[in-house]
Amino acid sequence: MTGHSTSLASPPIDQTFLLSLLGYNCLQAYLKVAPPIKRLLAKYKLKPVEFTVLALVAENLQINQKRIGETINVSPPNLATLLDRMQENGLLERQRNPRDKRSHIVALTPQGQALYEKTRSSVANLERPASLSADEHDQLIHLLQKLFL
Amino acid sequence: MTGHSTSLASPPIDQTFLLSLLGYNCLQAYLKVAPPIKRLLAKYKLKPVEFTVLALVAENLQINQKRIGETINVSPPNLATLLDRMQENGLLERQRNPRDKRSHIVALTPQGQALYEKTRSSVANLERPASLSADEHDQLIHLLQKLFL
DNA sequence: TATTGTTATACTCTATAACTATA
DNA sequence: TATAGTTATAGAGTATAACAATA
Numbered sequence: 343m344t345g346h347s348t349s350l351a352s353p354p355i356d357q358t359f360l361l362s363l364l365g366y367n368c369l370q371a372y373l374k375v376a377p378p379i380k381r382l383l384a385k386y387k388l389k390p391v392e393f394t395v396l397a398l399v400a401e402n403l404q405i406n407q408k409r410i411g412e413t414i415n416v417s418p419p420n421l422a423t424l425l426d427r428m429q430e431n432g433l434l435e436r437q438r439n440p441r442d443k444r445s446h447i448v449a450l451t452p453q454g455q456a457l458y459e460k461t462r463s464s465v466a467n468l469e470r471p472a473s474l475s476a477d478e479h480d481q482l483i484h485l486l487q488k489l490f491l
Numbered sequence: 492m493t494g495h496s497t498s499l500a501s502p503p504i505d506q507t508f509l510l511s512l513l514g515y516n517c518l519q520a521y522l523k524v525a526p527p528i529k530r531l532l533a534k535y536k537l538k539p540v541e542f543t544v545l546a547l548v549a550e551n552l553q554i555n556q557k558r559i560g561e562t563i564n565v566s567p568p569n570l571a572t573l574l575d576r577m578q579e580n581g582l583l584e585r586q587r588n589p590r591d592k593r594s595h596i597v598a599l600t601p602q603g604q605a606l607y608e609k610t611r612s613s614v615a616n617l618e619r620p621a622s623l624s625a626d627e628h629d630q631l632i633h634l635l636q637k638l639f640l
Numbered sequence: 641t642a643t644t645g646t647t648a649t650a651c652t653c654t655a656t657a658a659c660t661a662t663a
Numbered sequence: 664t665a666t667a668g669t670t671a672t673a674g675a676g677t678a679t680a681a682c683a684a685t686a
Contacts, residue, residue, distance in 0.1 A: 372517035490523040
């Protein structure tokens, strides 16, 4: 029980203007969708970014750091330390590209590959919240990609 | 010119799986939409969160900190320091609620009100990126709100 | 006892500058 | 001279615990 017998109920919050803004809606939607995925990945001692890197490296042979960083919006210095950590955890390896010795080709270790396969299906199972039909889910993703692809 | 005459073009990145995930799409869309708004607000020495607070307080008389924090996903300690800063900048004031002296009612100062009105129209003008039709824009917002409202 | 808000602090994330090595 | 990546570090954002005042 909240309040007492003579109290007015809290008026609903008016966020009409904010709700008309694309950026606000994208962020609030992300903040709603992300926590369950975070909790799931935490069981495997993975952060969302790390899972993203696993996916990108698993599905792109010979990918280098520049392309990883561009794709997932992580700057070179921050990607370097992120990959350091994943490498220490035995998830991936870096080797010099013989065709251009400045760049490093990133590849998953067998453990990294195994972890990706395990977590991938779990993450996929969290897709499509109850509040969206299958059609709405697909439509939403299609529209979001028009923004950033 | 990139590469040399006999080099293969970089194969396009395969992010098929990631692009099927709602959370990934929301985040990437946000990361694309946010920077222009950030730059605009920076001219007024405002951060996006601060603008959000301005909007919420301007449109909700008698709002207290608990409801602000719940609505915009900011924890009580972090909201306290955020409001401290905005108060120091002369944008808002906090007064005890006479009906419940635990809570503080937040209200804009005339300067805060003026700043909100100025920035509000500028922010609104950044809405609807060229890649979306008016219908798509409205449809996208409608679907996002099904996720978090 | 529970709730609102504050303080202090730790932790994480992100951004910037300077550097090495290759091209 | 430009590019890929690294190191070090600063700054911003987020999370947690302990507390005071009020209900």
